[in-house]
Amino acid sequence: MLRILFSPRVAVLHLLAVGALVVCGLLGRWQLGVFEDSGRPQAAVDPAPVAVGTLSGAGRHLTGEAIRRQVTAEGTFDADRQLLVTGRDDGLWILTALDLGDGTSIPVVRGWVASAEDPATAVPEGRVTVTGRLQASEPTDSVRRVRQVPQGQVQTVSSAELINLWRGVKLRDGFVIATAQTPPPAVAARPVPVVPPTTEGVLTWRNLAYAAQWWIFGLFAVFMWWHFIRDAVRKGTAGPEPGPTADPQTEPETEPDPESRPAAV
Numbered sequence: 001m002l003r004i005l006f007s008p009r010v011a012v013l014h015l016l017a018v019g020a021l022v023v024c025g026l027l028g029r030w031q032l033g034v035f036e037d038s039g040r041p042q043a044a045v046d047p048a049p050v051a052v053g054t055l056s057g058a059g060r061h062l063t064g065e066a067i068r069r070q071v072t073a074e075g076t077f078d079a080d081r082q083l084l085v086t087g088r089d090d091g092l093w094i095l096t097a098l099d100l101g102d103g104t105s106i107p108v109v110r111g112w113v114a115s116a117e118d119p120a121t122a123v124p125e126g127r128v129t130v131t132g133r134l135q136a137s138e139p140t141d142s143v144r145r146v147r148q149v150p151q152g153q154v155q156t157v158s159s160a161e162l163i164n165l166w167r168g169v170k171l172r173d174g175f176v177i178a179t180a181q182t183p184p185p186a187v188a189a190r191p192v193p194v195v196p197p198t199t200e201g202v203l204t205w206r207n208l209a210y211a212a213q214w215w216i217f218g219l220f221a222v223f224m225w226w227h228f229i230r231d232a233v234r235k236g237t238a239g240p241e242p243g244p245t246a247d248p249q250t251e252p253e254t255e256p257d258p259e260s261r262p263a264a265v
Contacts, residue, residue: 017225024218031211091127120189
């Protein structure tokens with residue numbers, strides 16, 4: 001039996017079966033990965049930056065479409081209205097009000113620093129243009145009451161809280177996480193990463209069906225391999241087929257030996 005299983009012809013069947021099983025398994029896993037990726041958040045269209053005033057206003061909340069949009073804001077930073085936001089990756093965010101010159105201001109996260117003594121906390125002077133992404137106001141709830149923070153620091157970037165802290169300023173809703181500033185500051189803080197807009201993924205069930213189809217093909221290849229091997233083993237162990245045998249009833253008659261005939265009288 002082993003001689004049959006390892007014969008050249010049967011060995012080719014082994015290789016074909018293994019190759020078909022591996023290929024079908026990999027193709028099925030690829031289609032399953034496509035199906036899984038389709039359910040994850042997908043990158044949305046990221047429009048060009050627009051003026052922050054077109055998306056954020058005073059006394060009205062940001063819409064869902066405005067969150068994480070690229071915006072530009074031009075104005076001057078208010079040195080009297082700057083706070084440090086604690087609990088941000090073992091460091092601090094620099095939060096400064098940007099006076100837009102139209103009677104309103106927008107909070108801007110200028111960057112990240114490791115400590116309050118970092119030189120990057122110095123407020124830039126003069127008129128600047130900030131490019132960044134607009135973010136919704138963070139909820140305060142009971143988070144900010146977990147522990148006391150030093151003077152000049154907060155735990156959340158909340159428009160409702162900032163209105164009470166920065167009195168006399170008409171704040172627009174939300175805040176901007178800066179990605180660029182013109183002219184650049186003398187000492188720049190580390191930029192705060194922000195995720196671009198995303199959309200919810202939609203599962204593509206068709207790819208899941210393709211994955212199952214490839215795996216079924218692989219199982220079918222295994223079945224055909226077993227079928228051919230079984231036939232080969234049966235034929236090899238049954239032995240050669242018996243040849244045709246003569247029928248004793250149909251044996252040809254032979255002439256008697258002349259010497260054995262009786263002599264004529």
